[in-house]
Amino acid sequence: MEGRPRRSFTEDYKRECAELVVSSGRSITSVAKELGLRDSVLRRWMEQFELQPTSAARRPTTQATPMSADQASEIARLRQENERLRMERDILKKSNRDLCRNPDMSFRFIEDHRDVYPVRLMCAVLEVSPAGYYAWRERPVSTRAAANSVLLGAIRQVHHDSGQRYGSPRVHAALRTQGRGASRGRIERLMRRYGIRAIMTPPRRVRTTDSRHDLPIAPNLIARDFTAPAPNRVWLADITYIPTAEGWLYLAAVMDLFSRKIVGWAMRDHMQVELASSALTMAIRQRKPGAGLIHHSDRGVQYASSDYRAALAGAGVAASMSRKADCYDNAPMESFFHTLKTELVHHRNYQTRAEAQRDIFAFIEGFYNRTRLHSAIGYIAPIEMELKAA
Template sequence: MPKALPEEFRRDVVALARKGEAPVSQIAKDFGISPSCLRRWLKLADIEDGNRSGASQNESDELREARKRVRQLEQENEVLRRAAAYFARDNQPKMMYPLVLDLAVDGIPVTVTCRVLGFSKQAFYKWRKNPVTQRDFDNAFLINAARDIHADDPAFGYRFIADELTDQGHKVSENRVARLCSQERIWSIHAKKRGLNRKAGPPVHDDHVKKVFTAPSPNLVWLTDITEHATAEGKLYLCAVKDVYSNRIVGYSIGSRMKASLAVTALRNAIALRTPAAGLIVHSDRGSQFRSTKYVRVLKAHSLRGSMGRVGACGDNAAMESFFALLQKNVLDRQRWTSRQELRLAIVSWIETSYHRRRRQRRLNKLTPIEFEMIQPAAHAA
């Protein structure tokens, strides 16, 4: 069964076909797909845009989401009903964790119950794993009281909350309140914003490449990085993934913001197209996007090995920088770009047609990346 191409790639090909600068058959050939496939993509795009009758993907998604929301509301209503009965048994304070277990037996997901009752899943599972101590009981009671105080005035930080708890008759230290508020993310709305340190952080991976940008076969070493370019609408960012064996761009993502999701999408697109074996090395710099939890989670999920160069050492990812230099010379600096969409289509067209299928490289025996990958396996077999 052929592999499903990334949605981002499909949108870009459809946009180029709609421009009408070349026949559909030629565009399909340039991008390595069949004409019938491209015509089907155009038909689906027309349905999505309302230019043709038929059930759009958005309508199907909305119906599915509506049914999901109805089911969630029914579950949340059941949680509130059972919680009201649970706390109405007497006037003594109770831990809400046992109620989660009771509702789970009746088919209410733990996630739903925790969200409705206002505490985290992690706290519940921690309680279930360990016996409930008196201090756990007291902490839960203090957290509920702190939440009530904070709800009355969101400007209250842990110091004001500690003062209010003392006035209510609780014997609790300010440090304990600070720890509980931090644990439950009960912060003043005037607190300083976190995560604004722009310095390069520590590497989450060792350097497994050591400036050796060659590989004996495909899908052994990939390089990745992010570049940006200005347009009249603002900056456009490209994250690309390159196979050092053939210099082919095996995955990319383009967006208007340089977030971790940009690097994650590019990596997932490369994995979907190439299906690499476990142990493949993915080398990058120390940018925050490549040190993010989401990015590292994707690497671990597919048993890939992360690799990072030094801070400020462009040579540690020189092969990727050389590709961006070609892109800069052949596309980015050719003209002033009025819109992000215009530049996006130009980048996609250059990568998929010129760079992959027309630009011969001396390191590849004067073959294009596509030709090199098609011919070299046969040469190895001979």
């Protein structure tokens, strides 16, 4: 059996790995494990770019201005009142609107949050009596309720570990791999009851490629057949945008259709041919594909350019392009960009392109490729899909 080809990394990839250690404040060992690298490799890259791990900066202390006893007492009272109002707001936000019509659900909410908020405060907000809650608490716990309590804890842990990105389908798949046999419907009900949901926002669209040109157009070789028998048989490519206070950051990505793994990427402040070519270069260096690989993209000028076509030809890769203005011909790439936006970008407010670049790199290499469960490949991670095929 032939060994796996040795991985080759671009300078962009090395720098992003090294800068992630600095920006995150984590250890080299921790970051290397997340990215699937050896400590020594990541340490060498940090030395190459003259970077050192940093610890969180200490905030300077300032001399407090003396205040009178009355002022201190009033400040303490206001803080206590503000804390009470904050807790009331949190209780109303976290509780279901149906709680007030269902005392049992109200009591369950109070029981689940009694270590967070005062019981009497929760009773007042949810309009139930403390005596009724304590009487409910003394009742014997049913077998089903006890099992639901254990299952709820497992659901919350999976949801937390995913960065709150998983909804009920992926939570169900993750729990199934842990050997928990709860049905998806039961998990959906518990997540809905306790307000556990995936962070999602509607996508926004900006045109990133221009197909209005006279450059050669490749035929559509995949015809919406989004399956591949093995790695490095079909790659998909596209470009998207990331908003920052400095302006747009453009991301070019290359996906292996078999595993849905992002095998090449590049980020720039422009969307010229060099952006797309850099992502392709990373993919070719890391994967070293053999003959028979199809590269599918839209008709954008970046992919139809002579430089890009030459790079494909030099690697023995056959070009394929979607029909004009038909995003469904490249649906898996559109799905990846949708995931990136709804699970990460739309929940951030990037001040600089560098900040966005670090965050996106960590999402792709640390979460999406290695951890995130993909419905298209049976709710496993891309790296696991490729290990199965090895």
